[in-house]
Amino acid sequence: MEEGFDVGARLRQLRQEKQLSQRELAKRAGVTNSTISLIELNNVSPSVSSLKKILDALPVSISAFFAGDEPNHPSPFYRASELTDIGDGQLSWQLVAARRPDRRMSILHERYPPGADTGEDMLEHDGEEGGVVITGEIEITVNGEVGLLGPGDAYYFDSRLPHRFRNRGDQECVIVSANTPPTFSDGGQELHHA
Structure with missing residues (x-):
């Protein structure tokens, strides 16, 4: 994942916004409770397919998951x-x-x-x-x-x-x-x- 992007904190934020427990999100996503916990603690880097399953259960797109603040007039160039x-x-x-x-x-x-x-x-x-x-x-x-x-x-x-x-x-x-x-x-x- 992007260096400096806190996957665990972002997942926890979205889960809490949807008022879901780790257990409930895990159940909806078809993954174990420990998977959600480990991702939120940044102890494991989820595979793209695992992250997709979890985000589908919220539901949130991968684009929205990684989205952050972009200037109103973004540069057309990306290093x-x-x-x-x-x-x-x-x-x-x-x-x-x-x-x-x-x-x-x-x-x-x-x-x-x-x-x-x-x-x-x-x-x-x-x-x-x-x-x-x-x-x-x-x-x-x-x-x-x-x-x-x-x-x-x-x-x-x-x-x-x-x-x-x-x-x-x-x-x-x-x-x-x-x-x-x-x-x-x-x-x-x-x-x-x-």
């Missing part, structure tokens, strides 16, 4: 250090303009280390997504069709189709991607990177 990492500790997904009000798309700089996988459960959520591989290789499965993409190769698909991303190679894969809408599918089951 690398200003990108918000919404990855899970293994995968790095740096979101451009995370705090920009009324953002209508998500642009991400993604890093998949060797062996990284979005998980055996296929992902499905509203919207469309696309990207270009910058370095390395990524195996993408979309609705049963498998493609191995390398530098310069690209993808674009309807995010409602079941999909999965895996780095089966021995070097890091870097992708620049975009998706719309930027809400990370508030009502979806899972999330991989957009």
